[in-house]
Amino acid sequence: MTRRGSLIRRVVVSMLFLTSAVGLIAAAAGSVTLHREINEAMDGAMQESARRLLPIVIDDLFTKDLTAAPRRLAEGVSGEADNRLIFQVRDKDGRLLLHSHDAPATPLTDTLEQGFSENKGWRIYTEPAISKTIFVQVAEAIAQRHEEMYEAGIGFLLPIVALTPVSALLAWAVLARFLRPVGRLRAAISERHGDNLDPIRTHDLPVELASIARSVNKLMRRLGLALEAEKEFTANAAHELRTPIAGALAQADRLLIEASDEATRRRARQIKAALSDLANLSEKLMQLARADSGLAESDTPADLMRIAALVVREFQHLGEGGERAVLSGPASGPMVSIDPDALAIVIRNLVENGLRHGAAGSPVTIAVSDDAALRVANEGPIVAREELGKLARRFLRGSTQADGSGLGLAIVAKIVQQAGGTLVLNSPASGKPDGFEAIVRFRPASQATVAEPFSTTGTERVDPKSTRTSLTGFD
Structure with a gap:
């Protein structure tokens, strides 16, 4: 499937993006407000400083000669200790008439x-006194004001x-805690x-989950009932059919022996072939x-070579091409x-599949x-990749003219999955x-690892450097 990020990651990234966006917008709006408020505060300080200087300046000027050159105050009496504000008296x-040392x-x-007003890089406040004959001007460098605003903005951001x-x-x-x-x-x-339809425990889950x-439990309960009904019907139907089919085959054999003409014998052979197919099904x-009932599960290990030899000898004894089965190991x-x-069912179905669908002889x-x-393995034409992935499905067969029910590989895949093994189909x-x-x-037998659930469709893996196709996923 297309890889998707975890829910936690997606929520956190979304929250981070939204929080950052909202934070930046809020910071921008706050910076505008901060700029305005700082300006107002600084202007207010300038205005207050000018009004506080007025009485001092007036008392000083009335005791001095106003026609003399303008006086420059010493640093110790120049006002603000940090030299942020300067003033002039005109x-x-x-x-x-008078100005601060800086x-x-x-x-x-x-x-x-x-x-x-602003002039020559200064922010200036002018305050008149004595019927506008004396003016006190308090000023602050605009660059210094901008620097202080920048520092305030950085402190805000x-x-x-x-x-x-x-x-x-x-x-x-x-989120990780609450999404556990x-x-x-x-x-x-x-x-x-x-093979596992046990109900999910709900007592330790939140109400929503x-x-x-x-x-899900209701769905699995209905699925379990449907599967059990299917298994029971399949087993009962197959079991009940064995006896009448065997009787019909015996009657077909007797008819074939007692037939007096070739047309009757040909019809008897057709009936026997149809009954044989039905018996095989x-x-x-x-x-x-x-297989559906969990046949593969066992606490007793099996000897793979010994059982394979027994199955091959059975095919060789029955004839019908069994002599072409060659065992090694x-x-x-x-x-x-x-x-x-x-295990015997797995081997029997694989050998039967090879004998039935392989090249003649x-x-x-x-x-x-x-x-x-x-x-x-058997010889024969290459199976197309699109068909190879379907061979393990029930009642699905490749493009072959050979007889068969389309269940052999499906049975093998089911048993192998239950046994914790893997099945790979290759062609060529x-x-x-x-x-x-x-x-x-x-x-x-020494391992106790449980395999993952089996997928009936499998996954096709194609080597781009060859025409080889493998069907995996039976694990």
């Missing part, structure tokens, strides 16, 4: 009007920038499959019902974790290896230009 003609010796403004990743981590931790029940529910649902779990349905072993009857090789693998066969190959890797 008469009505604009002549400079103020310029030239007038700050060309005109004298009460209020705020830094907490937002610093707290954004912290808030993301906190949100991640909180979602993970538990997902894991519980993923463990349910055709408990309702989902109850709905009945046998496959019985095997399928046993160790004298005994390996021991695998599977019920012996189930060609051998079917059955190889057992020490790593608990069984390989059954390994090391050959054509043919078909089925490789089953069983779980050694």
Whole structure:
């Protein structure tokens, strides 16, 4: 499937993006307000300073000669300790009478009007006194004001920038904690499959998730009843058909012997062939019902080579092409974790599939290896990739004219999955230009690992450098 991020990651990233966006918008709006308020505060300080200087300046001027050169105050009496504000005292003609030690010796403004103004890089407040014959001007450097505003803005933004990743981590931790029940529910649902329909516990789930779990339990309960009904019907139908089919085959054989003309014998042979197909289908349905009931599970290991030899000898004894089955491998072993009857069904179906669908007269090789693998291969045309992925589905057959029910590989896949093994279908066969190959890797008896649920569709894996196609997913 297309990879999707976890819910926690998606929520946290979305929250981080939205929080950052809202924070930046709020910071921008706050910066505008901060700029305005700082300006107003600084202007107010300038205005207050000018009004506080007025009485001092007037008392000082009335005791001095106003016609003398403008006086420059010493640093110790110049007002603000940080030299942020400067001032000048001028008469009505604009002549400079007095100024602070760090103020310029030239007038700050060309005109004298009460209020705020900006000139030559200064923010200036002018306050008149004594019927506008004396003017006090308090000024502040615009660059210094901007610097202070910048520092205030940085101090305003830094907490937002610093707290954004912290808030993301906190949100991640909180969401991870509160979404743990979602993970538990997902894991519980993923463990349910055709062989595990146990109800999900709901007492430790939140109310919202408990309702989902109850709905899943109801669905699994209905699915379980449907599967049980299907298994019971399949087993009963196959079992009940065996006796009448066997009787009908005996009657067909008797008719074939007693027939007096070729037309009757030909009709008897057709009836016998149809009954044989029906008998084979009945046998496959019985095997399928046993596989669905969990036949493969067993505490007693099975000898892979020994059972393979028994099945091959059975085919050779019955004839019908069984002499083409060629077995190779160790004298005994390996021991695998599977019920012996189930193992025999797997081998029988794979050999039967090779004999039935292989090239006429060609051998079917059955190889057992020490790593608990069984390989059954036959010669014949290459199976197309789109057909290869469907061969393990029930009642689905490839483009072949050979007889068959379309259940053999489905039964094999079901039993192998229950035994914790893997099934791989290849066409062409390994090391050959054509043919078909089925490789089953069983779980050694010494291992207790449980395989993942089986997928009937499998996953096609295509090597881009060859025409080889493998069907995997039976694990």
